[in-house]
Amino acid sequence: FMQQAGVLHAMSQDIEINRGFSDEYLSLYLLEKFQRCDSCVIDYYIGFADSNRKMVCATGWVPPEDYEASKREWYKEAVINNKLVYITPYLDADTKEMVITLAEPIRDGDKLLGVLAADILLTDVMKLAQDVHIDKKHYSFLLDDRYNFIVHPHPDFQPLASESRNASQVMQGLYRPLTERIQEGRYPIIELKDYDNSKRCFALSEIKETGWTFGIAIPHSEYFGPLKKLWYGFALALAISLFIGFIIILPVVRSLLRPIEDLHQAVGRFADKDFSARSPVTSTDEVGELSNNFNRMADIIQEYNVGLERRVEERTVAIRNLLDNAGQGFLSFGSNLQVNQEYSSECKRIFAYDVAGQYFPMVIFPGDEAERQFMENALQTTLEEKDEYRRGVYLSLLPEELMINGRHIRLEYKVISDQHQQENRSMMLIITDITEKRCLEKQMEEERELLEMVVKVVANRDDFLEYRNDFRRFYVHGIEELLDSGLPRDEIIAEIYRQIHTFKGGFAQMRMSHLFNQLHDCESEIAASRDELREMSAVEIKDFFDSFKLLEAMAKDISLLEEVLGEDFLERDNKLLIDEQRLLEIKQKIITCLAPWECKMLLPYIKRLRFRPFKELLRSYPENVASLAESLGKSLLPLRITGGDMLVDSDYYHDFCKSLSHVFRNAIDHGLESPEDRLELGKNEYGIISCDIKEEDGGIAIVISDDGRGIDIELLKQQALDRGLCDEEYLEGLSFEEALQLIFADSLSSKEKVSSISGRGMGLPAVKAELEKLGGIVEISSEKEWGTRFCFWLPAHDKIDVEDFNIEGIINPLLETAREFFSREIGITLLHSSEVKRKKRQELLRITAFITIKGVIRSDFILSADEELGRYLVQAMTMDEIESGAEEDFVEDVLAECANIILGNSIKLFPGISELVMMEVPVTLYSDQTAIKHLQADIWTCDFLFEEGRLRLGLISQKDIYSCY
DSSP states (O other): OHHHHHHHHHHHHHHHHHTOOSHHHHHHHHHHHHHTSOTTEEEEEEEESSTTSOOEETTOOOOOTTOOGGGSHHHHHHHHHTSOEEEEEEEOTTTOOEEEEEEEEEEETTEEEEEEEEEEEOHHHHHHHHHOOSSTTOEEEEEOTTSBEEEOSSGGGSOOSSOOOBTTTGGGGTTHHHHHHHHHTOOOOEEEEOTTSOEEEEEEEEETTTTEEEEEEEEHHHHHHHHHHHHHHHHHHHHHHHHHHHHHHHHHHHHHHHHHHHHHHHHHHHHTTOTTOOOOOOOSSHHHHHHHHHHHHHHHHHHHHHHHHHHHHHHHHHHHHHHHTTTEEEEEEOTTOBBOSOOOHHHHHHHSSOOTTOBHHHHHOTTOHHHHHHHHHHHHHHHHOOOHHHHHHHHHHSOSEEEETTEEEEEEEEEEEOSSOTTOEEEEEEEEEOHHHHHHHHHHHHHHHHHHHHHHHHHTHHHHHHHHHHHHHIIIIIHHHHHTSOOOHHHHHHHHHHHHHHHHHHHHHTTOHHHHHHHHHHHHHHHHOHHHHHHSOHHHHHHHHHTTOHHHHHHHHHHHHHHHHOHHHHHSOOBSSSBHHHHHHHHHHHHHHSOHHHHHHHHHHHHHTTOEEGGGGGTTHHHHHHHHHHHTTOOBOOOEEEEOOSEEOHHHHHHHHHHTHHHHHHIIIIISOOHHHHHHTTSOSSBOEEEEEEEETTEEEEEEEEOSSOOOHHHHHHHHHHTTSSOHHHHHTOOHHHHHGGGGSTTOOSOSSOOSSSOSSOHHHHHHHHHHHTTOEEEEEEETTTEEEEEEEEEOOOOOOOOBOOTHHHHHHHHHHHHHIIIIIIOOOEEEEOOOEEESEEEEOSEEEEEEEEESSOEEEEEEEOHHHHHHHHHHHOSSOOOTTOGGGTHHHHHHHHHHHHHHHHHTTSTTGGGTEEEOOOEEEEOSSEEEEOTTSEEEEEEEEETTEEEEEEEEEOSOOBOOO
16 A cells, blocks of 8 residues: 555646646546556545535546535545645444545645545455464554554454554553653564563564654563573583683683784775785785785785776766767756766856856856756755656656747756765756757748748638738827827727727737737727826827837738738739729729719719628638637637628628627637537537628618537626626626626626737727617627527618718818817817807918818818918927028928818718718918909808917818718
């Protein structure tokens, strides 16, 4: 059973190192070990610290409901002692055989996971103890660590199933002197009156591993009788011999004493490594002969020693040359951790200095105190550990690869034991420079990633081009437009966050690693810096995003693609029935050349030519879903998208369809179980995710469903409560369907750790935001263990008519945008604004910017400022410091930029209008006492008064002005 103790200890270490703590893994592991163990093992089992987990047994034994492993003696003893313990043996009621329980705690780091135990038969041990006897009058016995009899010839002392017999309690304490000596740790021969009234001598021996005691009882007469006779005879013979010897030997001793003393001194000097020492005795007797032989032996040894030293020196030089040219570093150190003088030249090249006598932890961790301290403790523990299994575990904790002086270094450790003194150990270190190998591996990994990206882009070229163009528009214009929109700063940051999250998912599917990594860093920094972003100005926020160099990262990925595919691959535009670029050119000519009413009639039809089947917006998802499921180890049947043949404006639905990647990712990552869990639940090991698109209630319904674990509504409520999204009273009042809508709340995620796939709680809120932009709604249904169903309903968007609206519909948003711009971006306070007036003539101030609008609206926008305000705008909008008096050189360009921003932001307030109008390049005028008059048009004008100067806005338009649909 001592061998089984070693096996149990190895099993405990194996479980802790492999970190296999699931019930399934542990059950299989114990069963495998049980099937391979000796017949003396009755069972292996594990009791857990978590009261909610059932005990795992190798034999499959299921404990009763009220069984609590943590209250059992074997469990408590192992936890208290924090090591392998031997539990007091007991007699099994069924087998009538003695059994001992071995137990050792299992830990996950500093956390107690449970206790591993084994029941072992003591049949072999008992037989061995019973067989130890000399004759019938002698007998042997065995006591456990509590002095209970395990083996004894007398039936009254043998253990019963109901109780054990204690040595200090039987026969009115007859054996108490034995137990007292054992407690004191002394094991002399003890004389006692035994159970049969005969006097016996008891010899005891401790079994240190278990704390048991083995004893032999010998009759008193047989033990001391022969000893006394022998003693008397020996004493008499000794006395006679000493007397005779003294008389006879004294003269001889005197004659031999001097030569022997001389010989002794010569031998002593030789033993002290004085190989020149020789004996001066030259007599012809035995001592002289011995002296002569010693001198000859000394000559031979001295000659041999000289030759040996020469050969050792030659061998040392050869070994040093071998090690110095092996391409590896070799050094060693003892328990003081100081590098020995002998080490290979490669070590000096790697560490760049002489390491002899240096403290080894300082050599490899010169600037990291924490790592140095860990290395010191680990090495000393390893060298002091006697158990080979534990020493192997400690060695596995030592670092195997480090960066030293900018190079990748691999370390191998060898423990060397002294052949004469096993407790004296040293450590040999084999150091290998693997920098070239790691560089080659990195290059191969980059090649693999590039090939993956090329394959993805080639297979999904249209999606890639859409992602690329959408991201460029968002980064170049979208962020700035959001900052100029006048929305609360929190909403702007949340919208940018959602867009970044969505783009990250799209580019991840394309394997664009440089851009993906930068987007992930940007997303993380936004999450960590929300409070700081709220306080930043628009310029500072733009600088914040510029610091991540997102466009440069995308350009780097695209450059790699162009190296493989050629530049023309990304330059060729998509073709539908008509060249898409040609359609855009036709549209631009219509806007530029035709009258508003003609634009109103033709542009919607041009746009309809670019309509595509709705399902094409989702064409990349089957492959992306399969790829993601494979990377997560989920088994999934191919995603089938049914329906969706209706033609739609792909630009209008594009952002929403792109955001659906979050729904599919959540279905795979959160919804689908592992193949093992699905089989355990009685499901097919392959999960199902389906997508059905159909026309319904005048709109489009997209139904995405899975057969996974469903949404845990109680967990969802608890997450909302923990994140402060709502209070308990509000949650209690929610119906099941209302509570499911919590899944769309910002920052709400059931995952404990953030990964590159999910866990931030921003994916589904991004879907909801895009859905609400389209005026759509969503319904969710979910059943625990049976799956979740999302039904998105989108209003149809296929009208070709353009609605009419009056001039007030344009001028009022234009004025509001101007007020917001000068207040938020320029930082000046509006003192007064006049009412909007309709005129035929408008006087201009000192500097004026004109922008012509063409398309379904034909108009001219006028922005005019006095000289004082113009100079202030130059100082406010230019990054470089402008010398006083030099503002005049920049004022026209600055006012033109202001006009572009105000008009552009105003047009965005009307859905779809940006596609049906064109803003021409601003024209500026610098003059005094100038007015503008339009005989066939009205001029709508308004004056603004600031502390810094005056501003006049105007809009010239024909009477019939059209909006987009």
